[in-house]
Amino acid sequence: MSIDLSLIPLIFFFISILFIAEGIVYALFPNYMKKMLNYIFSLDSDKIRITGLFFISLGTLILYIIL
Numbered sequence: 001m002s003i004d005l006s007l008i009p010l011i012f013f014f015i016s017i018l019f020i021a022e023g024i025v026y027a028l029f030p031n032y033m034k035k036m037l038n039y040i041f042s043l044d045s046d047k048i049r050i051t052g053l054f055f056i057s058l059g060t061l062i063l064y065i066i067l
Helices: 007-028 030-042 045-066
Strands: none
8 A cells, every 4th residue: 555645735634624623622612621621531541542442443444444
C-alpha cells in the first residue's frame, strides 16, 4: 500500500474539521464539558485504555473499509 501525496492535504483538512467541531462543543457547552472531564478523571485507567483501543480499532476498520 503506497500513500498518495495528494492525500496529505485531505488529512490535514479533516484534522482541522475535527478541531473546529471540538472547539464548537467546548464553546457552546463549557459546563457540560467540565462534568464530562470530571467523569473521565473518575474512571479507572483500564476502562479509559479499553475505550481508547476500541475507538482505534473502529477507526482502523472504517479506514480499511473505505480504502
